[in-house]
Amino acid sequence: MYTEDEMLMLSGIQHFMFCPRQWALIHIEQQWAENKLTTEGQLLHKNVDNPFYRQKNGDVITLRSLHIASKQLGLYGITDAVELKPSDTSEDAITHNRYKGYWKPYPVEYKRGRHKPDERDEVQLAAQAMCLEEMYGINIPYGALYYEEVKRRETIFISESLRALTVQCAKQMHDVFKTGVLPKANKQHHCKNCSLVNICMPETNDCAQVSTYLKKNLYEVIT
Template sequence: MEDDLLPISALQHYLYCPRQCALIHVERLWAENRQTAEGRLLHDRADTPQIERRHGVRTITAMPLSSVELGISGVADVVEFRQEEGVEIPCPVEYKRGRPKAHRADEVQLCAQALCLEVMSGCRVEEGALFYGQTRRRQAVAFDDDLRLLTLDTIRITREMIRSGRTPLATYRAERCDACSLIDLCQPKLLGKGQDVEAWLRGQIAEEP
Protein backbone atom coordinates (compact mmCIF):
# COMPACT_ATOMS: atom_id res chain seq x y z
CA MET A 1 0.00 0.00 0.00
CA GLU A 2 2.81 2.44 0.89
CA ASP A 3 4.33 1.92 -2.57
CA ASP A 4 1.12 3.29 -4.13
CA LEU A 5 1.26 6.58 -2.20
CA LEU A 6 2.14 9.75 -4.07
CA PRO A 7 5.30 11.51 -2.78
CA ILE A 8 4.38 14.88 -1.28
CA SER A 9 7.41 16.38 -3.02
CA ALA A 10 5.74 15.59 -6.37
CA LEU A 11 3.08 18.23 -5.63
CA GLN A 12 5.72 20.95 -5.40
CA HIS A 13 7.38 19.66 -8.56
CA TYR A 14 4.03 19.65 -10.41
CA LEU A 15 3.07 23.21 -9.53
CA TYR A 16 6.56 24.45 -10.34
CA CYS A 17 6.43 22.65 -13.71
CA PRO A 18 4.34 19.61 -14.74
CA ARG A 19 7.08 18.51 -17.13
CA GLN A 20 9.69 18.61 -14.37
CA CYS A 21 7.37 16.50 -12.22
CA ALA A 22 6.97 13.92 -14.99
CA LEU A 23 10.70 13.78 -15.71
CA ILE A 24 11.36 13.03 -12.03
CA HIS A 25 8.42 10.81 -11.11
CA VAL A 26 7.53 9.16 -14.44
CA GLU A 27 10.84 8.98 -16.31
CA ARG A 28 12.92 8.75 -13.10
CA LEU A 29 15.44 11.36 -14.21
CA TRP A 30 17.46 13.60 -11.90
CA ALA A 31 20.40 15.99 -12.07
CA GLU A 32 21.90 18.32 -9.50
CA ASN A 33 23.00 21.94 -9.82
CA ARG A 34 24.14 24.63 -7.41
CA GLN A 35 20.60 25.36 -6.22
CA THR A 36 19.75 21.74 -5.44
CA ALA A 37 23.13 21.23 -3.73
CA GLU A 38 22.56 24.31 -1.54
CA GLY A 39 19.07 23.04 -0.72
CA ARG A 40 20.49 19.67 0.30
CA LEU A 41 22.98 21.36 2.63
CA LEU A 42 20.21 23.46 4.18
CA HIS A 43 18.27 20.25 4.91
CA ASP A 44 21.19 18.44 6.55
CA ARG A 45 20.13 19.19 10.13
CA ALA A 46 16.44 18.66 9.48
CA ASP A 47 17.15 15.39 7.65
CA THR A 48 18.66 13.86 10.82
CA PRO A 49 15.86 12.19 12.82
CA GLN A 50 15.77 13.50 16.38
CA ILE A 51 13.37 14.64 19.08
CA GLU A 52 13.95 17.52 21.47
CA ARG A 53 11.90 19.65 23.84
CA ARG A 54 12.47 23.33 24.52
CA HIS A 55 10.25 25.86 26.28
CA GLY A 56 7.35 23.44 26.26
CA VAL A 57 7.60 22.70 22.51
CA ARG A 58 8.39 19.15 21.36
CA THR A 59 10.24 19.17 18.02
CA ILE A 60 10.67 16.18 15.71
CA THR A 61 12.92 16.39 12.66
CA ALA A 62 12.73 14.15 9.56
CA MET A 63 9.28 12.93 10.62
CA PRO A 64 7.64 10.38 8.26
CA LEU A 65 4.13 11.35 7.19
CA SER A 66 1.44 9.46 5.32
CA SER A 67 -2.28 9.35 4.65
CA VAL A 68 -3.79 6.32 2.97
CA GLU A 69 -7.04 8.26 2.66
CA LEU A 70 -5.35 11.00 0.61
CA GLY A 71 -2.89 8.63 -1.03
CA ILE A 72 0.22 10.65 -0.14
CA SER A 73 3.37 10.20 1.92
CA GLY A 74 6.56 12.05 2.64
CA VAL A 75 8.93 13.32 5.31
CA ALA A 76 8.47 16.61 7.14
CA ASP A 77 11.66 18.60 7.73
CA VAL A 78 10.44 19.68 11.16
CA VAL A 79 7.20 19.24 13.11
CA GLU A 80 6.71 21.31 16.25
CA PHE A 81 4.13 20.15 18.79
CA ARG A 82 2.72 22.93 20.95
CA GLN A 83 0.49 22.44 23.97
CA GLU A 84 -2.97 23.98 23.64
CA GLU A 85 -5.47 23.21 26.37
CA GLY A 86 -3.65 20.01 27.26
CA VAL A 87 -3.44 18.80 23.65
CA GLU A 88 -0.32 18.74 21.46
CA ILE A 89 -1.05 20.55 18.18
CA PRO A 90 1.41 19.83 15.34
CA CYS A 91 2.90 22.60 13.20
CA PRO A 92 4.93 21.56 10.12
CA VAL A 93 7.99 23.62 9.15
CA GLU A 94 9.57 23.19 5.70
CA TYR A 95 13.08 24.43 4.83
CA LYS A 96 13.72 26.04 1.42
CA ARG A 97 17.05 27.35 0.08
CA GLY A 98 15.77 30.42 -1.77
CA ARG A 99 13.23 33.11 -0.95
CA PRO A 100 9.41 33.35 -0.91
CA LYS A 101 7.92 32.76 -4.35
CA ALA A 102 5.06 34.21 -6.37
CA HIS A 103 3.50 30.78 -6.97
CA ARG A 104 2.05 28.55 -4.24
CA ALA A 105 4.01 25.33 -4.80
CA ASP A 106 5.82 25.53 -1.44
CA GLU A 107 2.58 26.28 0.38
CA VAL A 108 0.83 23.30 -1.22
CA GLN A 109 3.68 20.99 -0.21
CA LEU A 110 3.41 22.28 3.38
CA CYS A 111 -0.39 21.99 3.40
CA ALA A 112 -0.15 18.36 2.24
CA GLN A 113 2.08 17.70 5.25
CA ALA A 114 -0.53 19.33 7.48
CA LEU A 115 -3.31 17.16 6.02
CA CYS A 116 -1.26 14.06 6.83
CA LEU A 117 -0.63 15.34 10.36
CA GLU A 118 -4.37 15.88 10.84
CA VAL A 119 -5.05 12.26 9.92
CA MET A 120 -2.20 10.98 12.08
CA SER A 121 -2.90 13.13 15.16
CA GLY A 122 -6.66 13.63 14.98
CA CYS A 123 -6.09 17.39 15.50
CA ARG A 124 -6.93 20.28 13.22
CA VAL A 125 -3.73 21.94 11.96
CA GLU A 126 -4.37 25.61 11.29
CA GLU A 127 -0.89 26.89 10.48
CA GLY A 128 2.63 25.93 9.43
CA ALA A 129 5.77 27.78 8.38
CA LEU A 130 8.26 27.99 5.52
CA PHE A 131 11.86 28.84 6.40
CA TYR A 132 13.79 30.38 3.50
CA GLY A 133 17.59 30.19 3.43
CA GLN A 134 18.15 33.51 1.65
CA THR A 135 16.02 35.59 4.00
CA ARG A 136 16.80 33.45 7.09
CA ARG A 137 13.26 34.06 8.26
CA ARG A 138 10.11 32.06 8.73
CA GLN A 139 7.00 32.79 6.72
CA ALA A 140 3.77 31.71 8.41
CA VAL A 141 1.30 29.81 6.21
CA ALA A 142 -2.38 29.58 7.16
CA PHE A 143 -4.11 26.42 5.98
CA ASP A 144 -7.32 28.12 4.88
CA ASP A 145 -10.06 26.63 2.71
CA ASP A 146 -8.57 27.95 -0.56
CA LEU A 147 -5.15 26.41 0.11
CA ARG A 148 -6.68 23.12 1.23
CA LEU A 149 -8.78 22.93 -1.94
CA LEU A 150 -5.78 23.77 -4.14
CA THR A 151 -3.77 21.07 -2.36
CA LEU A 152 -6.46 18.41 -2.83
CA ASP A 153 -6.84 19.35 -6.51
CA THR A 154 -3.07 19.17 -6.98
CA ILE A 155 -2.91 15.74 -5.34
CA ARG A 156 -5.58 14.45 -7.72
CA ILE A 157 -4.13 16.00 -10.87
CA THR A 158 -0.54 15.02 -10.08
CA ARG A 159 -1.58 11.43 -9.43
CA GLU A 160 -3.50 11.33 -12.72
CA MET A 161 -0.53 12.64 -14.68
CA ILE A 162 1.90 10.16 -13.12
CA ARG A 163 -0.51 7.26 -13.66
CA SER A 164 -0.94 8.26 -17.29
CA GLY A 165 2.79 7.81 -17.84
CA ARG A 166 2.81 10.83 -20.18
CA THR A 167 5.32 13.66 -19.96
CA PRO A 168 3.90 17.12 -20.82
CA LEU A 169 5.41 19.13 -23.66
CA ALA A 170 8.30 21.47 -22.93
CA THR A 171 7.76 25.22 -22.63
CA TYR A 172 10.71 27.53 -22.04
CA ARG A 173 10.29 30.23 -19.41
CA ALA A 174 13.56 31.80 -18.32
CA GLU A 175 12.50 32.54 -14.73
CA ARG A 176 11.58 28.89 -14.22
CA CYS A 177 13.78 26.88 -16.58
CA ASP A 178 17.16 28.55 -16.11
CA ALA A 179 17.20 27.60 -12.41
CA CYS A 180 16.04 24.02 -13.00
CA SER A 181 18.64 21.28 -12.56
CA LEU A 182 16.90 19.26 -15.28
CA ILE A 183 17.23 21.88 -18.03
CA ASP A 184 19.79 19.85 -20.01
CA LEU A 185 17.61 16.74 -19.82
CA CYS A 186 14.41 18.67 -20.56
CA GLN A 187 15.74 20.82 -23.44
CA PRO A 188 12.84 23.34 -23.23
CA LYS A 189 14.30 25.73 -25.82
CA LEU A 190 14.69 22.93 -28.35
CA LEU A 191 11.44 21.09 -27.68
CA GLY A 192 9.20 23.82 -26.34
CA LYS A 193 5.88 24.62 -27.82
CA GLY A 194 3.66 23.47 -24.98
CA GLN A 195 1.37 24.89 -22.36
CA ASP A 196 2.57 26.86 -19.39
CA VAL A 197 2.06 25.60 -15.83
CA GLU A 198 -1.10 27.58 -15.15
CA ALA A 199 -2.77 26.55 -18.42
CA TRP A 200 -1.92 22.90 -17.83
CA LEU A 201 -3.33 22.97 -14.29
CA ARG A 202 -6.51 24.80 -15.33
CA GLY A 203 -7.04 22.44 -18.24
CA GLN A 204 -6.66 19.34 -16.11
CA ILE A 205 -9.11 20.63 -13.47
CA ALA A 206 -11.61 21.70 -16.16
CA GLU A 207 -11.64 18.18 -17.63
CA GLU A 208 -13.03 16.73 -14.42
CA PRO A 209 -16.81 16.04 -14.55
Template structure:
Protein backbone atom coordinates in the same frame (compact mmCIF):
# COMPACT_ATOMS: atom_id res chain seq x y z
CA UNK B 1 -11.37 6.73 -2.26
CA UNK B 2 -8.28 5.49 -0.43
CA UNK B 3 -4.94 4.72 -2.07
CA UNK B 4 -2.81 1.67 -1.39
CA UNK B 5 0.67 2.25 -0.02
CA UNK B 6 2.30 1.15 -3.29
CA UNK B 7 0.36 3.91 -5.06
CA UNK B 8 1.67 6.73 -2.87
CA UNK B 9 3.44 9.62 -4.57
CA UNK B 10 6.13 11.77 -2.96
CA UNK B 11 5.01 14.90 -1.12
CA UNK B 12 8.12 16.67 -2.39
CA UNK B 13 6.75 16.19 -5.90
CA UNK B 14 4.05 18.78 -5.21
CA UNK B 15 6.68 21.51 -5.34
CA UNK B 16 8.03 20.17 -8.65
CA UNK B 17 4.52 19.81 -10.09
CA UNK B 18 3.52 23.37 -9.22
CA UNK B 19 6.79 24.74 -10.61
CA UNK B 20 6.57 22.73 -13.85
CA UNK B 21 4.49 19.66 -14.64
CA UNK B 22 7.10 18.43 -17.12
CA UNK B 23 9.86 18.72 -14.49
CA UNK B 24 7.76 16.64 -12.12
CA UNK B 25 7.16 13.96 -14.76
CA UNK B 26 10.84 13.77 -15.73
CA UNK B 27 11.83 13.25 -12.08
CA UNK B 28 8.99 11.12 -10.72
CA UNK B 29 7.91 9.16 -13.81
CA UNK B 30 11.03 8.95 -15.97
CA UNK B 31 13.40 8.89 -12.95
CA UNK B 32 15.72 11.55 -14.35
CA UNK B 33 17.62 13.98 -12.18
CA UNK B 34 20.49 16.45 -12.40
CA UNK B 35 22.22 18.61 -9.83
CA UNK B 36 22.85 22.33 -9.97
CA UNK B 37 23.82 24.89 -7.36
CA UNK B 38 20.19 25.33 -6.27
CA UNK B 39 19.61 21.62 -5.60
CA UNK B 40 22.93 21.23 -3.75
CA UNK B 41 22.24 24.16 -1.42
CA UNK B 42 18.77 22.79 -0.75
CA UNK B 43 20.13 19.35 0.11
CA UNK B 44 22.67 20.81 2.55
CA UNK B 45 19.90 22.69 4.36
CA UNK B 46 17.76 19.58 4.66
CA UNK B 47 20.59 17.42 6.02
CA UNK B 48 20.51 19.36 9.27
CA UNK B 49 16.73 19.48 9.49
CA UNK B 50 16.35 15.78 8.56
CA UNK B 51 18.25 14.31 11.52
CA UNK B 52 15.86 11.98 13.37
CA UNK B 53 18.26 11.85 16.34
CA UNK B 54 17.78 15.57 17.01
CA UNK B 55 14.49 15.29 18.92
CA UNK B 56 14.41 17.84 21.69
CA UNK B 57 12.12 19.52 24.19
CA UNK B 58 12.12 23.23 24.96
CA UNK B 59 9.82 24.00 27.89
CA UNK B 60 6.34 23.19 26.57
CA UNK B 61 7.44 22.51 22.98
CA UNK B 62 8.47 19.08 21.71
CA UNK B 63 10.50 19.27 18.48
CA UNK B 64 10.84 16.33 16.09
CA UNK B 65 12.76 16.12 12.82
CA UNK B 66 12.40 13.94 9.72
CA UNK B 67 8.95 12.80 10.80
CA UNK B 68 7.49 10.29 8.29
CA UNK B 69 3.96 11.25 7.20
CA UNK B 70 1.42 9.89 4.73
CA UNK B 71 -2.20 10.16 3.66
CA UNK B 72 -4.36 7.31 2.40
CA UNK B 73 -6.94 9.80 1.14
CA UNK B 74 -4.43 11.77 -0.94
CA UNK B 75 -2.10 8.90 -1.78
CA UNK B 76 1.09 10.71 -0.79
CA UNK B 77 3.94 10.18 1.66
CA UNK B 78 7.21 11.78 2.72
CA UNK B 79 8.94 13.46 5.62
CA UNK B 80 8.37 16.72 7.45
CA UNK B 81 11.56 18.67 8.04
CA UNK B 82 10.47 19.79 11.51
CA UNK B 83 7.26 19.34 13.46
CA UNK B 84 6.73 21.19 16.73
CA UNK B 85 4.19 19.95 19.25
CA UNK B 86 3.09 22.87 21.44
CA UNK B 87 1.51 21.97 24.79
CA UNK B 88 -2.01 23.45 24.96
CA UNK B 89 -5.25 23.05 26.87
CA UNK B 90 -6.72 21.30 23.83
CA UNK B 91 -5.13 19.27 21.07
CA UNK B 92 -3.84 15.74 20.48
CA UNK B 93 -2.43 13.20 22.91
CA UNK B 94 1.15 12.03 22.38
CA UNK B 95 2.39 8.66 23.56
CA UNK B 96 4.67 9.03 26.57
CA UNK B 97 3.76 12.68 27.18
CA UNK B 98 1.16 14.20 29.48
CA UNK B 99 -1.39 16.75 28.38
CA UNK B 100 -2.49 17.88 24.95
CA UNK B 101 -0.44 19.24 22.07
CA UNK B 102 -1.03 21.46 19.04
CA UNK B 103 0.78 20.41 15.84
CA UNK B 104 2.93 22.98 14.03
CA UNK B 105 4.82 21.81 10.88
CA UNK B 106 7.86 23.72 9.58
CA UNK B 107 9.41 23.24 6.12
CA UNK B 108 12.99 24.36 5.44
CA UNK B 109 13.80 26.02 2.12
CA UNK B 110 16.88 27.63 0.61
CA UNK B 111 16.81 31.19 -0.69
CA UNK B 112 14.00 33.56 0.17
CA UNK B 113 10.19 33.56 -0.01
CA UNK B 114 8.77 33.04 -3.50
CA UNK B 115 5.96 34.86 -5.24
CA UNK B 116 4.58 31.50 -6.37
CA UNK B 117 2.89 28.98 -4.07
CA UNK B 118 4.87 25.77 -4.53
CA UNK B 119 6.50 25.92 -1.08
CA UNK B 120 3.20 26.80 0.58
CA UNK B 121 1.34 23.94 -1.11
CA UNK B 122 4.00 21.43 -0.05
CA UNK B 123 3.62 22.57 3.56
CA UNK B 124 -0.18 22.36 3.30
CA UNK B 125 0.10 18.79 1.97
CA UNK B 126 2.28 17.86 4.96
CA UNK B 127 -0.29 19.43 7.27
CA UNK B 128 -3.09 17.42 5.64
CA UNK B 129 -1.11 14.21 6.24
CA UNK B 130 -0.57 15.14 9.87
CA UNK B 131 -4.26 15.95 10.29
CA UNK B 132 -5.21 12.51 8.97
CA UNK B 133 -2.60 10.68 11.06
CA UNK B 134 -3.39 12.44 14.34
CA UNK B 135 -7.10 13.10 13.77
CA UNK B 136 -6.32 16.75 14.33
CA UNK B 137 -6.92 20.17 12.83
CA UNK B 138 -3.89 22.27 11.87
CA UNK B 139 -4.54 25.95 11.25
CA UNK B 140 -0.98 27.19 10.84
CA UNK B 141 2.54 26.20 9.90
CA UNK B 142 5.72 27.93 8.77
CA UNK B 143 8.36 28.07 6.03
CA UNK B 144 11.94 28.74 7.12
CA UNK B 145 14.16 30.27 4.43
CA UNK B 146 17.94 29.98 4.48
CA UNK B 147 18.59 33.44 3.03
CA UNK B 148 16.34 35.43 5.35
CA UNK B 149 16.94 33.12 8.33
CA UNK B 150 13.42 33.53 9.63
CA UNK B 151 10.06 31.84 9.55
CA UNK B 152 7.21 32.83 7.28
CA UNK B 153 3.85 31.98 8.82
CA UNK B 154 1.42 30.09 6.58
CA UNK B 155 -2.30 29.87 7.34
CA UNK B 156 -3.65 26.43 6.40
CA UNK B 157 -6.89 27.41 4.69
CA UNK B 158 -9.60 25.30 3.05
CA UNK B 159 -8.82 26.98 -0.26
CA UNK B 160 -5.20 25.83 -0.10
CA UNK B 161 -6.30 22.32 0.87
CA UNK B 162 -8.57 22.17 -2.18
CA UNK B 163 -5.66 23.25 -4.38
CA UNK B 164 -3.55 20.40 -2.97
CA UNK B 165 -6.36 17.89 -3.49
CA UNK B 166 -6.81 18.92 -7.14
CA UNK B 167 -3.08 18.92 -7.80
CA UNK B 168 -2.47 15.52 -6.24
CA UNK B 169 -5.39 14.06 -8.18
CA UNK B 170 -3.83 15.33 -11.42
CA UNK B 171 -0.43 13.94 -10.39
CA UNK B 172 -1.95 10.48 -9.90
CA UNK B 173 -3.63 10.68 -13.31
CA UNK B 174 -0.31 11.54 -14.99
CA UNK B 175 1.51 8.83 -13.09
CA UNK B 176 -1.03 6.13 -13.95
CA UNK B 177 -0.77 7.06 -17.63
CA UNK B 178 3.04 7.49 -17.42
CA UNK B 179 2.43 10.78 -19.16
CA UNK B 180 5.15 13.42 -19.52
CA UNK B 181 3.59 16.70 -20.73
CA UNK B 182 5.23 19.11 -23.13
CA UNK B 183 6.60 22.38 -21.80
CA UNK B 184 6.22 26.05 -22.56
CA UNK B 185 9.66 27.65 -22.46
CA UNK B 186 9.93 30.51 -19.97
CA UNK B 187 12.36 32.35 -17.71
CA UNK B 188 11.85 29.75 -14.98
CA UNK B 189 13.54 27.17 -17.24
CA UNK B 190 16.93 28.84 -16.73
CA UNK B 191 17.00 27.90 -13.03
CA UNK B 192 15.89 24.30 -13.59
CA UNK B 193 18.47 21.57 -12.98
CA UNK B 194 16.83 19.48 -15.73
CA UNK B 195 17.22 22.12 -18.43
CA UNK B 196 19.70 20.06 -20.47
CA UNK B 197 17.60 16.91 -20.14
CA UNK B 198 14.28 18.61 -20.81
CA UNK B 199 15.51 20.80 -23.69
CA UNK B 200 12.50 23.13 -23.33
CA UNK B 201 13.31 25.20 -26.42
CA UNK B 202 12.44 22.23 -28.62
CA UNK B 203 8.81 22.86 -27.80
CA UNK B 204 9.01 26.24 -29.53
CA UNK B 205 10.27 24.72 -32.78
CA UNK B 206 7.84 23.55 -35.43
CA UNK B 207 9.97 20.45 -36.11
CA UNK B 208 13.18 18.65 -35.17
CA UNK B 209 14.69 19.95 -38.41
CA UNK B 210 14.05 23.54 -37.26
CA UNK B 211 15.72 22.78 -33.92
CA UNK B 212 18.82 21.30 -35.60
CA UNK B 213 19.09 24.22 -38.01
CA UNK B 214 18.82 26.69 -35.14
CA UNK B 215 21.48 24.81 -33.16
CA UNK B 216 23.85 24.89 -36.16
CA UNK B 217 23.33 28.63 -36.53
CA UNK B 218 24.29 29.14 -32.85
CA UNK B 219 27.66 27.39 -33.31
Protein backbone atom coordinates in the same frame (compact mmCIF):
# COMPACT_ATOMS: atom_id res chain seq x y z
CA MET C 1 -8.98 6.91 -1.04
CA TYR C 2 -5.77 5.66 -2.62
CA THR C 3 -4.19 2.28 -1.94
CA GLU C 4 -0.62 1.82 -0.70
CA ASP C 5 0.49 0.86 -4.21
CA GLU C 6 -0.85 4.15 -5.55
CA MET C 7 0.92 6.42 -3.08
CA LEU C 8 3.22 9.11 -4.51
CA MET C 9 6.00 11.09 -2.83
CA LEU C 10 4.69 14.17 -1.04
CA SER C 11 7.81 16.20 -1.82
CA GLY C 12 6.91 15.93 -5.49
CA ILE C 13 3.87 18.16 -5.10
CA GLN C 14 6.13 21.22 -5.03
CA HIS C 15 7.86 20.05 -8.22
CA PHE C 16 4.47 19.51 -9.84
CA MET C 17 3.28 23.00 -8.92
CA PHE C 18 6.51 24.46 -10.31
CA CYS C 19 6.45 22.39 -13.53
CA PRO C 20 4.45 19.19 -14.23
CA ARG C 21 7.03 18.16 -16.81
CA GLN C 22 9.88 18.48 -14.30
CA TRP C 23 7.89 16.37 -11.84
CA ALA C 24 7.22 13.69 -14.48
CA LEU C 25 10.89 13.58 -15.51
CA ILE C 26 11.86 12.91 -11.88
CA HIS C 27 9.01 10.68 -10.70
CA ILE C 28 8.01 8.85 -13.87
CA GLU C 29 11.19 8.70 -15.96
CA GLN C 30 13.54 8.67 -12.93
CA GLN C 31 15.67 11.49 -14.33
CA TRP C 32 17.75 13.70 -12.06
CA ALA C 33 20.60 16.18 -12.36
CA GLU C 34 22.41 18.39 -9.91
CA ASN C 35 23.10 22.08 -10.06
CA LYS C 36 24.06 24.78 -7.56
CA LEU C 37 20.48 25.21 -6.31
CA THR C 38 19.79 21.51 -5.76
CA THR C 39 23.12 21.08 -3.97
CA GLU C 40 22.40 23.99 -1.64
CA GLY C 41 18.97 22.54 -0.91
CA GLN C 42 20.43 19.15 -0.06
CA LEU C 43 22.99 20.70 2.29
CA LEU C 44 20.22 22.61 4.08
CA HIS C 45 18.12 19.48 4.58
CA LYS C 46 21.14 17.45 5.65
CA ASN C 47 21.29 19.69 8.71
CA VAL C 48 17.52 19.62 9.25
CA ASP C 49 16.59 15.98 8.59
CA ASN C 50 17.87 14.22 11.69
CA PRO C 51 15.23 11.81 13.03
CA PHE C 52 17.09 11.38 16.33
CA TYR C 53 17.25 15.08 17.05
CA ARG C 54 14.74 16.45 19.56
CA GLN C 55 15.06 20.11 20.32
CA LYS C 56 13.29 21.61 23.33
CA ASN C 57 13.00 25.37 23.33
CA GLY C 58 11.01 26.42 26.34
CA ASP C 59 7.71 24.55 26.14
CA VAL C 60 8.04 23.82 22.41
CA ILE C 61 9.46 20.47 21.29
CA THR C 62 10.73 20.04 17.71
CA LEU C 63 10.52 16.59 16.11
CA ARG C 64 12.54 15.88 12.97
CA SER C 65 11.90 13.59 10.00
CA LEU C 66 8.47 12.22 10.90
CA HIS C 67 7.02 9.71 8.44
CA ILE C 68 3.58 10.88 7.32
CA ALA C 69 0.96 9.78 4.80
CA SER C 70 -2.55 10.50 3.57
CA LYS C 71 -4.68 7.98 1.71
CA GLN C 72 -7.07 10.77 0.77
CA LEU C 73 -4.30 12.65 -1.04
CA GLY C 74 -2.41 9.51 -2.02
CA LEU C 75 0.84 11.00 -0.74
CA TYR C 76 3.54 9.93 1.69
CA GLY C 77 6.74 11.56 2.87
CA ILE C 78 8.99 12.79 5.65
CA THR C 79 8.63 16.16 7.35
CA ASP C 80 11.47 18.59 7.92
CA ALA C 81 10.19 19.48 11.36
CA VAL C 82 7.02 19.33 13.43
CA GLU C 83 6.87 21.54 16.48
CA LEU C 84 4.75 20.34 19.40
CA LYS C 85 3.15 23.21 21.26
CA PRO C 86 1.59 22.58 24.69
CA SER C 87 -2.20 22.52 24.94
CA ASP C 88 -4.50 22.72 27.95
CA THR C 89 -7.06 20.41 26.32
CA SER C 90 -7.10 17.33 24.10
CA GLU C 91 -8.98 19.16 21.33
CA ASP C 92 -6.93 19.07 18.10
CA ALA C 93 -3.98 17.85 20.16
CA ILE C 94 -1.96 14.64 20.42
CA THR C 95 -0.05 12.80 23.12
CA HIS C 96 3.60 11.76 22.99
CA ASN C 97 5.09 8.76 24.76
CA ARG C 98 8.12 10.78 25.90
CA TYR C 99 6.35 13.95 26.97
CA LYS C 100 3.43 14.36 29.34
CA GLY C 101 0.29 16.29 28.47
CA TYR C 102 -1.32 17.34 25.19
CA TRP C 103 0.51 18.84 22.23
CA LYS C 104 -0.63 20.63 19.08
CA PRO C 105 1.47 19.78 15.98
CA TYR C 106 2.80 22.69 13.94
CA PRO C 107 4.61 21.64 10.72
CA VAL C 108 7.62 23.66 9.57
CA GLU C 109 9.11 23.29 6.09
CA TYR C 110 12.63 24.56 5.34
CA LYS C 111 13.44 26.13 1.97
CA ARG C 112 16.77 27.17 0.50
CA GLY C 113 15.72 30.43 -1.22
CA ARG C 114 13.04 32.98 -0.51
CA HIS C 115 9.26 33.39 -0.88
CA LYS C 116 8.00 32.24 -4.31
CA PRO C 117 5.58 34.14 -6.56
CA ASP C 118 3.20 31.16 -6.56
CA GLU C 119 1.92 28.76 -3.89
CA ARG C 120 4.18 25.77 -4.53
CA ASP C 121 5.76 25.96 -1.04
CA GLU C 122 2.41 26.55 0.65
CA VAL C 123 0.90 23.51 -1.09
CA GLN C 124 3.73 21.27 0.14
CA LEU C 125 3.23 22.55 3.69
CA ALA C 126 -0.54 22.11 3.43
CA ALA C 127 -0.08 18.53 2.23
CA GLN C 128 2.04 17.82 5.31
CA ALA C 129 -0.59 19.34 7.59
CA MET C 130 -3.35 17.33 5.91
CA CYS C 131 -1.35 14.12 6.34
CA LEU C 132 -0.94 14.82 10.07
CA GLU C 133 -4.64 15.67 10.36
CA GLU C 134 -5.65 12.38 8.76
CA MET C 135 -3.21 10.36 10.85
CA TYR C 136 -4.25 11.86 14.20
CA GLY C 137 -7.85 12.95 13.58
CA ILE C 138 -7.12 16.60 14.37
CA ASN C 139 -7.25 20.01 12.69
CA ILE C 140 -4.07 21.99 11.99
CA PRO C 141 -4.87 25.58 11.00
CA TYR C 142 -1.31 26.90 10.75
CA GLY C 143 2.20 25.91 9.75
CA ALA C 144 5.37 27.75 8.80
CA LEU C 145 7.86 28.10 5.95
CA TYR C 146 11.45 28.98 6.85
CA TYR C 147 13.54 30.56 4.07
CA GLU C 148 17.28 30.10 4.53
CA GLU C 149 18.37 32.84 2.13
CA VAL C 150 16.58 35.58 4.05
CA LYS C 151 16.68 33.81 7.45
CA ARG C 152 12.96 34.37 7.94
CA ARG C 153 9.99 32.26 8.99
CA GLU C 154 6.57 32.90 7.50
CA THR C 155 3.40 31.74 9.23
CA ILE C 156 1.01 30.12 6.76
CA PHE C 157 -2.74 29.79 7.29
CA ILE C 158 -3.93 26.43 5.94
CA SER C 159 -7.09 27.90 4.41
CA GLU C 160 -9.90 26.04 2.67
CA SER C 161 -8.76 27.44 -0.68
CA LEU C 162 -5.20 26.22 -0.05
CA ARG C 163 -6.52 22.81 0.94
CA ALA C 164 -8.63 22.65 -2.23
CA LEU C 165 -5.59 23.58 -4.34
CA THR C 166 -3.57 20.86 -2.61
CA VAL C 167 -6.25 18.22 -3.27
CA GLN C 168 -6.51 19.32 -6.91
CA CYS C 169 -2.74 19.24 -7.37
CA ALA C 170 -2.45 15.77 -5.80
CA LYS C 171 -5.21 14.46 -8.09
CA GLN C 172 -3.47 15.87 -11.16
CA MET C 173 -0.23 14.19 -10.09
CA HIS C 174 -2.00 10.84 -9.89
CA ASP C 175 -3.71 11.40 -13.24
CA VAL C 176 -0.38 12.11 -14.97
CA PHE C 177 1.32 9.21 -13.21
CA LYS C 178 -1.40 6.79 -14.35
CA THR C 179 -1.04 7.81 -17.99
CA GLY C 180 2.75 7.70 -17.85
CA VAL C 181 2.79 10.43 -20.50
CA LEU C 182 5.35 13.19 -20.13
CA PRO C 183 3.66 16.64 -20.19
CA LYS C 184 4.73 18.89 -23.05
CA ALA C 185 7.58 21.33 -22.51
CA ASN C 186 6.56 24.91 -21.89
CA LYS C 187 9.67 27.07 -21.89
CA GLN C 188 9.58 29.80 -19.24
CA HIS C 189 12.10 32.32 -17.94
CA HIS C 190 12.75 30.15 -14.86
CA CYS C 191 13.75 27.12 -16.97
CA LYS C 192 17.38 28.27 -17.00
CA ASN C 193 17.57 27.60 -13.25
CA CYS C 194 16.22 24.05 -13.56
CA SER C 195 18.80 21.29 -13.15
CA LEU C 196 16.92 19.22 -15.76
CA VAL C 197 16.88 21.83 -18.53
CA ASN C 198 19.35 19.86 -20.70
CA ILE C 199 17.29 16.70 -20.30
CA CYS C 200 13.94 18.44 -20.66
CA MET C 201 14.71 20.55 -23.74
CA PRO C 202 17.95 19.26 -25.33
CA GLU C 203 17.00 20.49 -28.80
CA THR C 204 16.46 24.05 -27.59
CA ASN C 205 19.69 24.06 -25.62
CA ASP C 206 21.71 22.52 -28.46
CA CYS C 207 20.36 25.08 -30.91
CA ALA C 208 21.32 27.89 -28.58
CA GLN C 209 24.84 26.48 -28.18
CA VAL C 210 25.26 26.01 -31.95
CA SER C 211 23.97 29.53 -32.61
CA THR C 212 26.46 30.98 -30.14
CA TYR C 213 29.29 28.93 -31.63
CA LEU C 214 28.52 30.01 -35.21
CA LYS C 215 28.22 33.68 -34.29
CA LYS C 216 31.55 33.60 -32.48
CA ASN C 217 33.48 31.69 -35.12
CA LEU C 218 31.91 33.39 -38.13
CA TYR C 219 32.75 36.73 -36.56
CA GLU C 220 36.38 35.64 -36.11
CA VAL C 221 36.59 34.46 -39.78
CA ILE C 222 35.05 37.68 -41.12
CA THR C 223 37.35 39.89 -39.04
